[in-house]
Amino acid sequence: MLQNRKPYLLILPSLLATVFLFIGGILYGIFESIGFSPLVGEKQVTLKYYLEIFNSDDFWQAFFTTIRIASLSTIFSVILGVLIIYFLYIMKVNKKNQSAILAQRLFQVPMLFPYLVFSYIVYIIFSSTGWCSRILYGLGIIDSMDNFPIMINDRFGWGIIIAYVWKTSPFVVLMLYPVLLKVPLSLIDAAKVFGANKFTAFKEVVFPLLISPLKLSAFIVFSYSFLAFEVPYILGVTYPKTLSVYSYLTYTTGNLSERPKAMAINIASTFCVIVIGLIFYLLKKGEGNEG
Amino acid sequence: MTKLCLEGIEKSYIKNNSSKNKSEDDFRIQIDELLINEGEFFGIVGPSGCGKTTLLKIVAGLQEINKGEVIIDGNNITKISAENRNISMVFQQPLLFPHMTVEENVTFGLKMKKIDKTERKKRAKQILESVGLNGYLYRYPSELSGGQKQRVAIARAIAYKPEVLLMDEPFSSLDPALREDMRNLILKLHSKYKMTTIFVTHDREDAFTLFDRMAIMRGGEILQIGSPKEIYENPLTKYIAGFMGYKNIFQGHINVNEFVGKNVKFKLPNQNYLKNKSIYGYIVIPSESLEVNLVEKNNQNIKKMHQIESKDYYAFLGILEEVNYNQGLLYLKIKYNSEEIFITQKNKFSEDLKIGQNILVEYMPEKIHFIEKKVRG
Amino acid sequence: MKDKTTNGVILIGIIFIALISILPFVFLSILSFSQGWAWPKILPNSLSLGAWKYVFAPTSGTINAIFTSLKVAIVVTIINLVLAIPAGDALGRYKFKGKKIIEAILLMPIIIPPIIIMMGMHKTFIVFNLTESTLGVILCHIVPTLPYMIRAVTISYNQLGFKWEEQGKMLGAGKIDRFFNIVFPFLIPGIVAGSSLSIVISLSQYIITVLMGGGQVVTLPMIMFPFINGGNQGIGAAYSILFALIAVIALIAMDLLLKRYYNDRKIN
Numbered sequence: 006m007l008q009n010r011k012p013y014l015l016i017l018p019s020l021l022a023t024v025f026l027f028i029g030g031i032l033y034g035i036f037e038s039i040g041f042s043p044l045v046g047e048k049q050v051t052l053k054y055y056l057e058i059f060n061s062d063d064f065w066q067a068f069f070t071t072i073r074i075a076s077l078s079t080i081f082s083v084i085l086g087v088l089i090i091y092f093l094y095i096m097k098v099n100k101k102n103q104s105a106i107l108a109q110r111l112f113q114v115p116m117l118f119p120y121l122v123f124s125y126i127v128y129i130i131f132s133s134t135g136w137c138s139r140i141l142y143g144l145g146i147i148d149s150m151d152n153f154p155i156m157i158n159d160r161f162g163w164g165i166i167i168a169y170v171w172k173t174s175p176f177v178v179l180m181l182y183p184v185l186l187k188v189p190l191s192l193i194d195a196a197k198v199f200g201a202n203k204f205t206a207f208k209e210v211v212f213p214l215l216i217s218p219l220k221l222s223a224f225i226v227f228s229y230s231f232l233a234f235e236v237p238y239i240l241g242v243t244y245p246k247t248l249s250v251y252s253y254l255t256y257t258t259g260n261l262s263e264r265p266k267a268m269a270i271n272i273a274s275t276f277c278v279i280v281i282g283l284i285f286y287l288l289k290k291g292e293g294n295e296g
Numbered sequence: 297m298t299k300l301c302l303e304g305i306e307k308s309y310i311k312n313n314s315s316k317n318k319s320e321d322d323f324r325i326q327i328d329e330l331l332i333n334e335g336e337f338f339g340i341v342g343p344s345g346c347g348k349t350t351l352l353k354i355v356a357g358l359q360e361i362n363k364g365e366v367i368i369d370g371n372n373i374t375k376i377s378a379e380n381r382n383i384s385m386v387f388q389q390p391l392l393f394p395h396m397t398v399e400e401n402v403t404f405g406l407k408m409k410k411i412d413k414t415e416r417k418k419r420a421k422q423i424l425e426s427v428g429l430n431g432y433l434y435r436y437p438s439e440l441s442g443g444q445k446q447r448v449a450i451a452r453a454i455a456y457k458p459e460v461l462l463m464d465e466p467f468s469s470l471d472p473a474l475r476e477d478m479r480n481l482i483l484k485l486h487s488k489y490k491m492t493t494i495f496v497t498h499d500r501e502d503a504f505t506l507f508d509r510m511a512i513m514r515g516g517e518i519l520q521i522g523s524p525k526e527i528y529e530n531p532l533t534k535y536i537a538g539f540m541g542y543k544n545i546f547q548g549h550i551n552v553n554e555f556v557g558k559n560v561k562f563k564l565p566n567q568n569y570l571k572n573k574s575i576y577g578y579i580v581i582p583s584e585s586l587e588v589n590l591v592e593k594n595n596q597n598i599k600k601m602h603q604i605e606s607k608d609y610y611a612f613l614g615i616l617e618e619v620n621y622n623q624g625l626l627y628l629k630i631k632y633n634s635e636e637i638f639i640t641q642k643n644k645f646s647e648d649l650k651i652g653q654n655i656l657v658e659y660m661p662e663k664i665h666f667i668e669k670k671v672r673g
Numbered sequence: 674m675k676d677k678t679t680n681g682v683i684l685i686g687i688i689f690i691a692l693i694s695i696l697p698f699v700f701l702s703i704l705s706f707s708q709g710w711a712w713p714k715i716l717p718n719s720l721s722l723g724a725w726k727y728v729f730a731p732t733s734g735t736i737n738a739i740f741t742s743l744k745v746a747i748v749v750t751i752i753n754l755v756l757a758i759p760a761g762d763a764l765g766r767y768k769f770k771g772k773k774i775i776e777a778i779l780l781m782p783i784i785i786p787p788i789i790i791m792m793g794m795h796k797t798f799i800v801f802n803l804t805e806s807t808l809g810v811i812l813c814h815i816v817p818t819l820p821y822m823i824r825a826v827t828i829s830y831n832q833l834g835f836k837w838e839e840q841g842k843m844l845g846a847g848k849i850d851r852f853f854n855i856v857f858p859f860l861i862p863g864i865v866a867g868s869s870l871s872i873v874i875s876l877s878q879y880i881i882t883v884l885m886g887g888g889q890v891v892t893l894p895m896i897m898f899p900f901i902n903g904g905n906q907g908i909g910a911a912y913s914i915l916f917a918l919i920a921v922i923a924l925i926a927m928d929l930l931l932k933r934y935y936n937d938r939k940i941n
Contacts, residue, residue, distance in 0.1 A: 012767035019760035019779060019823060026816050027782050027790055034793030042796065092686045099679055108687050114694040117920050119877030121894055122913045125901040126697040129704060129910070136700060171693065194358050195391040197378045199456060200408030205379075209404070213395040228784040234880050239902050249788065253880070256792055271789045278784070 031275070038268035054269040064270065066245040071274070074162040074247060075231040078169035083223050085170060086177030090185055090215065093178075094207055097185070098193055109182055116175045120168070124239040127168040132157045157240055164240040165247075173226045180222040181215050188214065224285050228278045248274045299492045300460055302330040305354060305364035325350050325516035327364070332460075332494065337486050339510035339524075340496045341503050341539070347516040348496045352462050355494065357381045368459050379408075384453040385462040388469055390445035392437040398424070398448050399433040405456035423451040426485060443474045447481070454489060463495045467502070479505050500541055512536050528582075534667055537580040543638035544581035549574045550666055559633040563610055564661050577668040583640040585663035588628055589656040590645070597656050611658045619649050630655055698917070704910035724907035728915060735896060735912075739919060742892040745807065746875040746923065749814045750822075750868050757822040757867065758860070764823070765830025780820045787817045791881045798885060805887040813885045814875045821874065822867035829863030865931055872923050876916070893919065 036042065040051040058064040089112060096105035115123070130136045138153035147153055157164035188211055196206040237247040246254070248270060256267035308324040325347040332338045340348045353359035355366060357378030365374045373381055384405060392401045402423060403416040411419075424430050427447040437445055446466055453461055463482075467475045483506060486493060495506060503510055504524050511521045520532045531537035537545055548557030551574035555562045562579065589597045591613075603609045614630035614637060621627075621643065628639040628649075637657065704710070705724050707717030728735050763769070764776055782790070791813050795804070803809030833856060841851045879894040886892075893916055900909035 009769075012763035012769045012772075015759035015763035015767075016775060016779075019756040019819065020775060022756055022815060022819065023779050023782070026794065026812060028778070029797065030790030030793035030816070031785075032793070033797055034789065037793065037796070089690070092683075092690075095679070095686075096683055099683070101683060104683065104687065108690050111687075111694045112690050115697070117873060118697065118913070118917060119873075119879070119894060121877065121879050121897065121901060122916060123697075125909055125913055126700065128901075129700060129906065130696075189391075191387065191389065192391050192393070194378075195385070195387060196393075196404070197358065198356055198383065198385045199405035199452070200379050201404075202377075202379045205408065210393055225784055229786060232789060233786045234788045238880075249786075252792070253788065267792065271792055275785060275789060282784070 031272075034268045035272055037265050038272045040265055042265070054265045055273070057266060058269050058273065063251065064248075067248045067251045067270075068277075070162060070245040071231055071247045071249070074165050074169075074237070075227050077162075078166050078173065078230040079223050079227040081166065081170045082174040082177055082226050083219065085174040086181065086222070087212075087215070087219070089174065089178050090181050091207060093182065094185060094211060095203065098190070098203055098206075109178065112178055113175050115172050116179075118172075120172060120233065120235045121239070123168050123172050124164075124236045127164055127171070127240060128157055131164060131167060158242050160242055160245070162237070162241065162247075165237050168236045168240060169226075169230045173230070177219070177222045177226065180218045184214055184218055185211065220285060224282055227281065231278055232274055297334040298331050299334040299336070299369065300330075300332040300355070300494075301365075301367040302327050302351075302355070303365045303367065304328065305330075305351075305361055305366075307350065307354065307359065307361045307364075323347070323350075323516065325354075327351065327518055330511065330518065330521070332492060334492055335490045337493045337495065337506055337508045339503055339507035340494060340513055341498065341500075341510055342513035343498060343539075346513045348513050349464055350516075351513070352385070352464050352494065352496050355460065356383055356385050356462055382456075382459045383462060384456040384458040385464065386446070386449050386453045386466045388465050390437070390442075390449040392445055392448055392452075394437055397434050397436060398429070398440075401437070401448055402452045402455050404452065409456075419455050420451075423455045424448075426454075426488065427451045427481065442470055443478070446470060446478070450482070450485070454485060454491070459492065461491045461493045463493065465497055466495075467497075467499070475499075475501075482506060500539075512539060530665060531580060531667065534578045534580075534669075537578070537665075537667065542580045543583055544586075546579050546581075546635065547577075547669075548579070549576045550579070551575075555579050555664070555666070557635070560612075560635050562612075562659070562661070562664060563607075564664065575666075575668055577666055580665050580667065581637075581659065582663050583638045585660045586637065586639040587641055587658045588626075588630070588639055589658065590649070591654045591656050601656055610661050611656055614655050614657055616649055616651055616653045616655050618651070628655075630657055632657070698914070701910040701913045705907055705914055707907055707910075710906075724905070724911040727905075727908050728911045733896065734891060735893075735915075738891050738893045738896040739915075741807070741890060742876050742894075743919070743923065745811055745814060745890075745892065746872045748811050749818055749875045750871040750927075752811070752815060753819050753822040753871050754864065754868065756819060757826045758864075760823050761826030761830045761860075761863070765827040766833070766835060779823055782816050782820045783824075787813065787878070787881045788884070790816055791884050795884060804885055805889040807890050810882050810886045810890045810892075813881050814878055817878070818871040818874045821870040825863040825867030825870070826860060827863075829860045833859040861931060865928060868927055868931075869924050872927065873920055876920055876923070 038054055040049055040054065093105050093109055096102070096108065118126070128135065132138070133151070133153045133155065135157075138147070141147045141153065142149075156167070192210060193206050196210050201209060232249055234249040234253055237250050238253070241247060241250060252267045252270040252274070255263050255270065259267070305325065305327040340351060342348050350359055354361055357373075357376065357380075361374070365372055367373065368381075368383075392398075393404065396404070399417070399420045402420045403411075406416045406419060420433065421430070424432060427450055429444065429447055429451070432440070432444070432448075437448070440448065446469075450466070453463075467478050470478065479502065482495075486506075495502070497503065507524055509521060509523050510527065512519045512527065514535065520527055520536055522530075527536065528540050531540055531542070534545060546555070546557040546560055548555055548560075550556075550564065550567065550570070552567050552570045552572070554564055557579075562581075589600070591597050591601055600609070600611065601613065604611055604613065612632055614632040616628065617631050617636065618629040619626060624643060626639075626641055626643045626645075626649075628641070630637045630639060639657065703717065706720045706722070708721035708723060709718040710716075727733055760779065764772065764779075794813070798804045798809055798813075803812065837855050837859070838851050841855045846854065876892075877894065878892070879898065882890060882892050882895060886895075888895075893912070897909065897912040897916065900906075900912060
């Protein structure tokens with residue numbers, strides 16, 4: 006019956022576009038990484054590129070650097086996001102609704118700037134010659150440029166983390182805010198009557214409702230900061246690189262025969278993220294229905 | 297023993313700053329004194345917007361006041377915030393915490409009081425049994441019906457062992473069919489746990505079934521306090537009479553032996569204190585204090601009819617306008633001159649009554665209550 | 674009473690948020706007007722329009738880059754709308770087998786940055802002559818933007834449900850009438866949200882435009898890049914502010930356009 010086919014027809018154009026461009030990109034990447042590039046004339050499937058990267062120190066350095074940066078970015082942006090949500094909650098409970106909306110909109114402003122610009126902003130504020138360093142000098146806390154801790158282009162990746170956290174915590178807030186809005190004030194009143202102060206009411210009544218979207222946004226933030234390119238490119242160092250920078254440089258500056266290796270790095274990174282995502286998903290399922 | 301005392305309470309707020317007619321949107325609540333006894337089941341009754349929910353919230357600590365004091369057991373708790381008062385509340389909506397089980401919901405207040413887990417579990421089981429929900433410990437609110445949810449809310453409020461238990465129209469969101477069961481449940485719980493309870497409603501049925509004493513509220517003020525029976529028998533104003541369900545209310549004046557309204561007259565036993573004066577006001581006649589008798593084909597009644605003008609016979613003639621039979625009782629509307637009289641009585645007639653019939657109505661003058669008309673009616 | 678401390682905390686909180694949201698803008702503005710800003714001065718040595726003059730000089734290619742960026746962003750958004758509106762209908766209102774998997778596939782690009790996809794597609798694009806062309810850039814911008822549009826429109830359709838259209842059917846409205854008078858108004862919030870994201874994300878793309886455009890399709894981020902990665906800080910700052918302004922203007926324009934369209938329709 007045509008009625009049954011209707012949704013499939015409606016979804017077809019988007020699906021085709023996504024399959025050709027997105028899935029296609031991944032598949033071609035996989036193929037190239039196993040040496041199968043018919044368009045260039047290579048048809049021999051081989052795992053040599055994967056073996057090459059898993060045996061290289063460079064790869065593992067990049068891997069641990071990337072995991073570290075992504076994990077810390079996720080943790081800090083989640084913490085900051087929840088703090089801001091708590092703050093918006095306090096405003097809502099004190100019936101300062103207009104201020105809450107204003108604050109929330111203000112907080113979204115960083116989402117307007119591209120990561121590119123953000124990396125730049127972090128640079129001009131936190132580099133050794135940046136604003137922060139100048140203010141500290143003015144306050145007498147440091148007495149020379151060198152005494153300012155290196156946060157940009159540093160081996161640990163602090164600059165990258167700052168940029169990611171600054172830009173992704175608004176995203177976390179964006180995901181959590183609708184849930185906060187849905188909590189009726191009368192439910193908080195009920196908690197108050199039974200002995201909960203504002204903080205306890207948040208902890209016992211509001212926060213449990215936030216856990217689910219929080220997990221999802223944490224995963225999205227983690228995935229993005231694990232795989233993205235632009236921020237570590239500008240704010241990172243030559244060594245150790247993140248996986249994304251490592252892959253891109255291999256692709257563009259190495260010779261053509263190195264391209265499959267770059268693909269292997271990409272696929273390995275993506276695979277890593279997918280595995281972590283699956284772990285998340287299975288954990289979530291295991292928790293059962295929360296009503 | 298006075299449990300709760302509200303003194304000099306004043307709270308006003310302006311709803312809409314930009315309104316043209318400010319006095320219409322202002323809301324004020326003013327209570328000079330309200331005393332509630334220990335273990336009493338006290339009701340607050342009134343129409344929507346009269347301030348009864350606000351009053352409850354003031355007791356709970358959810359609403360701040362401009363002036364006045366709230367005193368429990370002699371302790372002034374006015375400045376104490378809601379979470380530190382030992383008062384619990386059942387709201388119009390169950391307001392159960394959606395991510396917690398029934399058990400966790402019921403023991404939430406106990407958890408806030410830092411009572412340990414085994415004790416909490418014990419109390420939860422006890423209370424849930426009292427409300428008829430044993431076995432529901434581990435369900436989630438989304439799995440319950442409206443009535444069940446409200447019972448959990450009641451269990452939660454009782455488990456808290458508050459000084460005062462507050463209930464804000466807890467049945468208004470439930471099916472009417474459920475309400476009688478819920479009323480019985482509340483009565484049972486009250487006799488078991490003997491908590492001082494304040495119950496807000498606009499439903500007369502609730503009032504007569506549940507309350508030891510009650511206050512009638514209107515426009516932010518208390519108009520009368522008393523037991524339901526007292527208020528019914530002695531309403532202080534025409535408004536209260538209407539609220540208590542009186543349908544026979546007439547304006548006019550009384551003098552030494554009768555009441556004279558616009559179109560009606562009722563004989564009254566001698567009001568000697570009036571002498572030559574007459575006072576203007578209202579009379580209210582309870583519908584159940586009138587009795588209807590057929591005049592046609594009934595010689596006894598025809599004889600009575602001829603005695604209508606005699607001094608000690610209290611009756612009048614009217615025409616039947618409407619009659620409704622409901623579960624053994626008759627609800628009649630009689631036209632007396634151009635006024636309507638409402639009567640409720642047992643059905644003693646073997647035949648159906650006919651509209652337009654002549655009816656002899658006998659009344660009990662001692663049940664007629666007079667309210668003097670004051671400046672504020 | 675307690676209110677004063679809460680009010681104080683709220684004030685501090687708002688100041689904090691305002692700081693971290695507006696501070697970047699403030700810094701960039703000062704920087705873009707600065708001339709010589711040696712450490713450790715808090716404020717620049719002197720002010721000048723030098724950076725801005727450079728930015729708007731015809732030789733720097735800024736205006737062309739802006740046009741290219743906007744052209745790509747708008748076309749991408751229109752294509753996204755055409756693709757996402759039916760998809761949102763299916764996902765938001767219908768139940769069908771395989772819905773969860775299809776939805777997952779369509780939304781996956783949110784998690785995976787486009788550079789990974791585009792490195793894979795590069796060879797294919799070369800073969801199809803799509804590199805170094807605006808069309809190629811448009812196609813690759815669709816990947817990171819389409820899922821957001823789909824998600825936004827799906828939520829709108831979800832709120833719409835079928836009941837309003839059924840009412841319309843009963844009252845005799847045909848398919849097209851129903852779409853424009855009943856369905857479309859419900860979709861507007863979703864369309865506005867999705868288009869905003871689509872425009873901003875497309876404008877922000879850098880590396881995939883470099884990769885696929887091969888340097889021939891020049892967008893604003895590409896012009897900006899050398900100044901952001903070292904280079905004259907004043908110019909970098911000026912470009913950053915310009916970018917933010919363009920993004921905001923584009924968003925406001927789109928918002929007004931959609932609202933005006935809807936109001937016109939309403940009067941009709």
